[in-house]
Amino acid sequence: MKEFQLIEHYFRDHGLNRRDVELGIGDDCAIVLPAEGKSLAISCDTLVENVHFLSEIPASALGYKSLAVNLSDLASMGAEPAWMTLALTMPEVNEEWLTQFSQGLFEAAEYYGVSLVGGDTTRGPLSITVTIHGQVPHGKALTRAGANNGDWIYVTGTLGDSALGLDILLGKQEVSSDYKGYLINRHYNPTPRVLAGQALRSLASSAIDLSDGLISDIQHILKASSVGAIIDVDAIPLSTSMLESVDKDKALSYALTGGEDYELLFTVPEAQRGAIDTALLHAGVKFVKIGQICPGDKLKLVQDGQPYQIEQNGFEHF
Amino acid sequence: MKEFQLIEHYFRDHGLNRRDVELGIGDDCAIVLPAEGKSLAISCDTLVENVHFLSEIPASALGYKSLAVNLSDLASMGAEPAWMTLALTMPEVNEEWLTQFSQGLFEAAEYYGVSLVGGDTTRGPLSITVTIHGQVPHGKALTRAGANNGDWIYVTGTLGDSALGLDILLGKQEVSSDYKGYLINRHYNPTPRVLAGQALRSLASSAIDLSDGLISDIQHILKASSVGAIIDVDAIPLSTSMLESVDKDKALSYALTGGEDYELLFTVPEAQRGAIDTALLHAGVKFVKIGQICPGDKLKLVQDGQPYQIEQNGFEHF
Numbered sequence: 001m002k003e004f005q006l007i008e009h010y011f012r013d014h015g016l017n018r019r020d021v022e023l024g025i026g027d028d029c030a031i032v033l034p035a036e037g038k039s040l041a042i043s044c045d046t047l048v049e050n051v052h053f054l055s056e057i058p059a060s061a062l063g064y065k066s067l068a069v070n071l072s073d074l075a076s077m078g079a080e081p082a083w084m085t086l087a088l089t090m091p092e093v094n095e096e097w098l099t100q101f102s103q104g105l106f107e108a109a110e111y112y113g114v115s116l117v118g119g120d121t122t123r124g125p126l127s128i129t130v131t132i133h134g135q136v137p138h139g140k141a142l143t144r145a146g147a148n149n150g151d152w153i154y155v156t157g158t159l160g161d162s163a164l165g166l167d168i169l170l171g172k173q174e175v176s177s178d179y180k181g182y183l184i185n186r187h188y189n190p191t192p193r194v195l196a197g198q199a200l201r202s203l204a205s206s207a208i209d210l211s212d213g214l215i216s217d218i219q220h221i222l223k224a225s226s227v228g229a230i231i232d233v234d235a236i237p238l239s240t241s242m243l244e245s246v247d248k249d250k251a252l253s254y255a256l257t258g259g260e261d262y263e264l265l266f267t268v269p270e271a272q273r274g275a276i277d278t279a280l281l282h283a284g285v286k287f288v289k290i291g292q293i294c295p296g297d298k299l300k301l302v303q304d305g306q307p308y309q310i311e312q313n314g315f316e317h318f
Numbered sequence: 319m320k321e322f323q324l325i326e327h328y329f330r331d332h333g334l335n336r337r338d339v340e341l342g343i344g345d346d347c348a349i350v351l352p353a354e355g356k357s358l359a360i361s362c363d364t365l366v367e368n369v370h371f372l373s374e375i376p377a378s379a380l381g382y383k384s385l386a387v388n389l390s391d392l393a394s395m396g397a398e399p400a401w402m403t404l405a406l407t408m409p410e411v412n413e414e415w416l417t418q419f420s421q422g423l424f425e426a427a428e429y430y431g432v433s434l435v436g437g438d439t440t441r442g443p444l445s446i447t448v449t450i451h452g453q454v455p456h457g458k459a460l461t462r463a464g465a466n467n468g469d470w471i472y473v474t475g476t477l478g479d480s481a482l483g484l485d486i487l488l489g490k491q492e493v494s495s496d497y498k499g500y501l502i503n504r505h506y507n508p509t510p511r512v513l514a515g516q517a518l519r520s521l522a523s524s525a526i527d528l529s530d531g532l533i534s535d536i537q538h539i540l541k542a543s544s545v546g547a548i549i550d551v552d553a554i555p556l557s558t559s560m561l562e563s564v565d566k567d568k569a570l571s572y573a574l575t576g577g578e579d580y581e582l583l584f585t586v587p588e589a590q591r592g593a594i595d596t597a598l599l600h601a602g603v604k605f606v607k608i609g610q611i612c613p614g615d616k617l618k619l620v621q622d623g624q625p626y627q628i629e630q631n632g633f634e635h636f
Contacts, residue, residue, distance in 0.1 A: 028392075029361040030359070039349045046407055087363075122366050125366075129364070134347070138351070
């Protein structure tokens with residue numbers, strides 16, 4: 001146990017020290033000071049070796065990604081990142097691994113303004129649970145409910161890159177070395193759309209982050225909002241690396257069913273459409289309209305006005 | 319993955335629904351409303367099978383204990399329990415096990431006023447991480463720092479029962495059937511001293527919960543407060559079950575070095591000593607003075623005014 005208690009010193013006096021942290025790591029609890037007029041957004045995600053990540057993942061990428069996937073949950077609610085706890089279970093103490101893991105973690109934490117305020121390090125099969133805390137003005141959180149008939153559907157970034165990156169890592173796809181690095185990086189180091197989420201708070205009617213793939217994730221919005229949707233697959237944003245590596249139908253299959261993009265999908269009422277460009281100007285990410293909310297409860301994919309049949313390539317969320 | 323998503327329904331619409339939970343399980347984040355004038359206390363603990371608990375532990379006890387050990391951290395800060403997240407990693411979906419685990423968890427959650435607001439269920443080796451959130455008036459959190467020379471040292475309840483209970487389970491100790499159930503229950507179902515912690519907020523100068531054993535845990539107070547301590551081992555509260563099961567030195571060994579009692583150890587200035595009885599009247603737990611804070615940085619154990627040599631029985635925190 002002693003050995004594992006020592007690990008805490010890897011995390012204790014590092015990283016960002018927010019002024020609203022009254023007491024950080026080192027006591028029975030952390031004490032933080034929530035901002036007045038704001039609600040608290042809380043989310044937690046566990047990453048288990050050989051279930052959520054390959055054993056080969058660089059430790060720094062794993063540290064970064066452990067926080068990034070949680071930040072993406074805050075982004076989809078329009079919340080501002082604040083504090084995190086880290087539960088790290090490891091089979092053994094590996095100082096080299098810990099150095100790189102904590103570097104990756106703190107890189108993301110500092111960039112997005114998160115203080116690590118507590119955690120637990122234990123011996124066991126490799127697994128990481130991050131609980132993230134963000135703040136959002138009262139009543140302004142974006143949810144999955146709220147999409148209305150006629151609202152436009154948007155996504156940020158490009159879709160499918162992470163899934164293609166994973167297939168490259170698994171040896172299921174070969175791509176030119178010109179694109180390989182980009183695609184693998186999109187899998188290892190996804191960019192949570194934190195600023196975009198905040199910018200959308202008063203404009204979007206619903207939002208979700210894309211973790212399991214567009215087709216799967218949009219169902220949550222349709223169900224929570226009691227609506228249907230129609231998506232023009234030709235409008236789905238695809239990266240150059242994707243388009244140069246696989247044919248169009250394969251690319252769309254990655255984009256529609258591939259997981260771990262961590263882009264935002266959101267809906268916008270017609271009246272707010274003009275305001276989106278300005279609002280997202282400083283969010284550092286492109287976004288594009290891919291469809292529209294319609295009556296019913298189904299998702300329809302179309303191409304050139306005809307129903308689109310997705311290529312079954314057997315892709316599974318890792 | 320689908321199978322595991324279904325598990326969320328075991329936890330989603332069950333248990334307490336606090337009025338300050340604006341949005342519970344089911345979106346990307348939970349949204350809760352912190353109380354004005356209060357700070358937020360956050361702690362997380364991971365329990366790993368065969369590291370922190372025996373495989374034989376009943377699922378309901380594991381569910382209860384997963385929350386109880388976290389509530390104990392809130393108790394030691396004087397915080398009022400509010401919200402929790404649960405990261406549950408399981409090798410397979412076992413409905414019987416899940417039913418019992420969630421029953422035990424919600425039993426503790428409802429009793430202590432905690433809403434489960436989020437979590438993640440994943441496939442992998444059995445492991446549970448709970449992140450607990452409590453609230454405490456600004457500046458009133460009890461910490462490990464703050465003990466001063468002359469302050470009196472108190473503990474709640476009786477010590478060592480949990481460690482003896484574990485040794486019974488491990489077959490290392492045999493005890494009469496009159497006491498076996500009580501001792502095993504003290505190991506499986508520890509009682510976090512939540513009300514006592516809150517009652518001590520304006521009275522105690524420091525506090526900690528006893529998770530690793532008195533000798534180990536008090537060091538955190540001595541270090542954080544830059545003081546020493548003297549403890550009269552004959553003042554240490556021992557249960558009848560303990561005293562009837564093992565000899566006095568063995569009992570003291572359990573009490574001093576045994577882990578997982580989850581009682582509170584706290585220090586009280588002489589000026590506040592008279593107020594303690596009244597403050598703890600409704601906390602539902604006995605407490606007793608076992609020593610005093612002194613200059614230096616060492617812990618001294620005494621019996622009849624002489625240094626006490628602890629019996630080395632090789633007990634190790636499981």
